[in-house]
Amino acid sequence: MLSSRLSRLPKYLFAEIDEAKNEAMRSGIDVIDLSIGDPDLPTPRPIIDTLYEAALKPENHKYPSYAGMISFRKAISEWFERRFGVLFDPNSEIIALIGSKEGIAHIHWAYLEEGDISIVPDPGYPVYNNATILTGATPYKVPLREENNFFIDFDTIPEDVKQKAKIIFINYPNNPTSAGASYENLEKVVWFAKKYNIILCSDLAYSEIYEDEKPLSIFNIPGAKDVAIEFHSLSKTFNMTGWRVGFAVGNKNLINGLLAIKSNVDSGVFNAIQEAGIRALQPDMEKYTQETREIISRRKKFMTESLEKIGLKVYKSKYTFYIWVKNLEGHSSKDTAKKFLKEIGVVVTPGSGFGEAGEGYFRISLTAPDDRIKEASERIKKLFIS
Ligand code: MLT
Numbered sequence: 001m002l003s004s005r006l007s008r009l010p011k012y013l014f015a016e017i018d019e020a021k022n023e024a025m026r027s028g029i030d031v032i033d034l035s036i037g038d039p040d041l042p043t044p045r046p047i048i049d050t051l052y053e054a055a056l057k058p059e060n061h062k063y064p065s066y067a068g069m070i071s072f073r074k075a076i077s078e079w080f081e082r083r084f085g086v087l088f089d090p091n092s093e094i095i096a097l098i099g100s101k102e103g104i105a106h107i108h109w110a111y112l113e114e115g116d117i118s119i120v121p122d123p124g125y126p127v128y129n130n131a132t133i134l135t136g137a138t139p140y141k142v143p144l145r146e147e148n149n150f151f152i153d154f155d156t157i158p159e160d161v162k163q164k165a166k167i168i169f170i171n172y173p174n175n176p177t178s179a180g181a182s183y184e185n186l187e188k189v190v191w192f193a194k195k196y197n198i199i200l201c202s203d204l205a206y207s208e209i210y211e212d213e214k215p216l217s218i219f220n221i222p223g224a225k226d227v228a229i230e231f232h233s234l235s236k237t238f239n240m241t242g243w244r245v246g247f248a249v250g251n252k253n254l255i256n257g258l259l260a261i262k263s264n265v266d267s268g269v270f271n272a273i274q275e276a277g278i279r280a281l282q283p284d285m286e287k288y289t290q291e292t293r294e295i296i297s298r299r300k301k302f303m304t305e306s307l308e309k310i311g312l313k314v315y316k317s318k319y320t321f322y323i324w325v326k327n328l329e330g331h332s333s334k335d336t337a338k339k340f341l342k343e344i345g346v347v348v349t350p351g352s353g354f355g356e357a358g359e360g361y362f363r364i365s366l367t368a369p370d371d372r373i374k375e376a377s378e379r380i381k382k383l384f385i386s
Contacts, residue, residue: 005134013126013353020338021347029345032376036349037175037321037365039239041295044288047238050279054272064268067259068096068247072274076232076247079281083207084217092252093225095259096269096277100205100233100246103258104169105131106265107229107248110257111166111199112137119161119168121152123176123351123358125203128169140165143357146315150179154192167199168192173206173215173319176354176363180213180319186221193227199254200228205246208237208289211297211318219249229254236321237289238280245269245277296321299366299373306377310384315361323364324351333362344379 010016014036025031054060067073073090081087088094097103104127112118114136120128122141132139140161144150152170154162170189172181193200202218218224229250235241248258262268269277279285303323304314313326327336333350340346340362349365351358366373 005136008133009130012130013349017347017349017353020341024341024345024347029341031341031345031347032368032372032379033347034364034366034368034373034376035347037236037367038241039236039292039321039367040369041239041292043239043243044280044285046285047240047276047280051272051276054275057272060271060275062271064096064271064274066263066268068094068269069271069274072096072269072278073247075278075281076249080217080249082283083214084220086217086219088249089252093249093255095248095255095262096274097231097246097248098266098269099235099244100203100231100248101127102244102262102266103231103246103248104128104201104203105134106261107199107201107254107258108132108135108137108167110254110261113166117161117165119157119165119198120355121169121171121174122356123354123361124169125171125175126354128203129355132167137166141355141357144174144177144179145357146177150174150177150315151181151185152189154188162192162196162198165196165198167201169201169203170218171203171205173209173317175203175206175320176322176349176351176358177315177324177361178317178320178322179315180210180215180317183216183220186216186218190218190221190224190227194223198227200224202228202230204230205233205236206320207232209293209296209320211293211300213318215319225251227251229258234277234280237292238285239292240280243273243276245273295370296366299370303364303366303373303377306381310381321366323366324361325364326361327351333359336362340380340383344376344383346376346379 073094077090108131112135116137118132120139129139233246315324333352337350349363351361
């Protein structure tokens with residue numbers, strides 16, 4: 001029998017969507033998948049070439065180090081300084097991750113006790129909520145509202161929750177809403193975390209997917225290192241979701257806590273993948289990321305315009321490769337997604353899958369080839385005409 005903790009969890013959102021999608025495909029529907037944020041573009045060639053060379057070296061076939069190769073952590077610190085102007089000590093303030101999802105899940109195990117509270121944004125990446133439940137702690141869902149640009153309204157959090165909470169997660173650029181955060185927003189979170197002595201976890205997986213203004217790191221706010229840890233991913237930046245590589249930077253005690261958990265449950269990232277990661281973080285790779293940004297911007301403009309033409313309401317943002325759209329009139333987000341799949345073979349993610357406050361919206365991920373995105377927009381148009 002499953003443990004009571006595991007039985008309290010819903011099925012993982014994208015596993016559930018995969019099932020519905022596979023069933024539709026089996027019944028002969030030509031499915032266009034705009035659900036999971038899994039880039040269609042290839043990993044840049046120099047990264048693949050580096051992996052190939054690195055995989056040939058016998059010394060890379062042994063166990064990696066738990067915290068990650070020092071050369072990888074140095075490359076991370078140099079990238080971080082170039083990108084955000086913030087310095088981290090590669091020896092104590094950086095850790096390699098088997099994808100940011102892994103680190104996000106494990107940080108909860110390092111710091112939450114049964115009965116504790118973590119503050120979880122709703123809608124939000126399901127792992128913040130689910131990892132909290134797995135530790136036996138309780139998530140306090142703080143709703144992100146459109147009128148607030150999907151930022152947390154701290155005044156709505158009851159005082160006893162603020163006093164008791166051990167962890168708060170933020171994620172800007174935001175999944176699923178695509179909202180960004182201003183300097184003032186981030187300043188507020190750091191102030192809040194310090195005032196209530198809460199571990200501030202920032203998920204910055206979408207830091208490089210923007211149109212013009214570069215998103216900030218939580219560490220651009222003075223004093224953040226006292227309370228924060230930030231999770232980064234190579235997945236979305238370099239189209240490397242399948243490679244499973246990311247990293248965390250931040251307060252050295254928090255990095256150590258994460259390392260203590262990880263050394264008990266995993267054995268680190270394959271060295272050859274870390275060497276490829278070093279290659280990805282070199283300055284000359286920026287041209288590939290810039291190209292990705294241009295493709296995403298073009299797709300976003302196209303899809304937003306075609307949805308608006310048929311009267312759908314889109315939340316306007318210049319971040320991430322997601323579009324956050326109001327439901328079809330008179331339908332819940334699950335019904336909207338079901339109707340899309342059943343009637344036009346287009347898979348989108350219901351907003352309620354990201355939490356109750358996501359009801360009212362569905363998410364489109366622009367991670368399919370241009371011609372499929374165009375075809376999806378035609379089918380959506382036809383659905384409306386009919
Ligand atoms: C998403 O589509 O929300 C994410 O890409 C899923 C994930 O990273 O696990």
